[in-house]
Amino acid sequence: MSPRPARRTQETGIKLSADEIAFVRSLVIYEDPDILALNKPSGLSSQGGRAQVHTLDELLWAFARPGKARPRLIHRLDRDTSGVILTAKTKPAAGFLGKAMMARKFAKTYRAIVTPGAPQPPQGVIEAPLRRDEIGREAYMRVCPPDHADAEAARTRYRTLGEASGAALLELDPETGRMHQLRVHLASIGRPIAGDPRYGGALVVAGHPVPRLMLHAAALIFPHPGGGLKRLEAPVPADMAQLLAALKLG
Template structure:
């Protein structure tokens, strides 16, 4: 039997999420079974899975047997280029090809490497996500209060997200607003796919993307893309569905052209999608904070001509 006192790192957290962190390796179904059976107590009383914990609460956790796991490779400590940092949050420039967190065949990502590099940090959590192939602005919270406040902003669409995307061909100047519903599905192998469907589809979500031409290269167009909704793969699917897939996109792109570009003199082997600007309100001061990440060197070289 363990008794854990809730500190600042867990203040405001749901009981189920707290237990999943404390009981790493224990299946979710078992954790919820313990809660329903009343074996987990908060301040000596029964509690629900969605109970919010307060600073100083005592959580009684019953003994649980955890299956022996194969030792994983150690997570390397790594810092990333810092765009902004204070006692509330950390904003970094994530490189392409690095996942934001481990899972689904990925041993570790940005968050695990940063925690390893900052062992003194009592709290460090991702505020939002970027695809592994996408580079650019990524926000992490250093306090739970900052995390919940920022996540509310992202959920309520009160943030300004602008991406740089290079697409094949000549993007039509008049196409500035894409308002298409998106449907997320899983294939037989459990891989996620997103496609455009009619607006009336019951399981689809309305998705809005704003597009502005930044530079025309002849063979491709550099776009400034602002999303008003944060759907999975929204930019990639919206642009591809309008006949201009993102250069290098391995899932929704032009695979033949991607291969030619990777093997040709330019040797560009990644997806050209970069989260270049993110604007939000600082969780403590309420001031507008705009963080920008310049295009990576390989992207600058590709668009220089």
């Protein structure tokens, strides 16, 4: 049976098509009474998109029950980053997870394709403060001295999983959650993420076009509102898997 379009509500004014409802439901990787997790594709804004298309936050109305609010996003991913993203289905769950996030009880693991090869050393920690820099309507993050007035502490662990001619596959564990942190930290050590021209990333690697930012949120570990720790994983999307295979990194 085809999914029915959501009704336009006075509170939101949002109306989802049957295709949009089917699309966002196809992204679900885990659901229970407290939480809903999705594998966000690259190109979909988590919130606040400028284009005349619905953001993930708006698409979550597809899961709202009559008279109830939609699931609430617990964290965000950059528009061009793919991977696991968590929502809370109830207000108590949202409060619990929000406090856990603030207490840094979430552990996030990413995969990234970088150029021109593996970092040296092949694993380590990048600990460089960041500051926000706005140019017109665009926001960037920059590495800055610790004593800069706008400096925010940022720390990223990395590990090389594989290396090929002109590229490497890294596992990344951010210990802080600054905007564009992984992208800027890797660029700061001369290993920008492929497909990230904003921070110096290559658009072609070993003769292979890079279709988008090669950064994927692969796993998330967090305290579950019902007790214990929960681990969620999102499979690498097809475009990234194809590039990994072409580079003999997959």
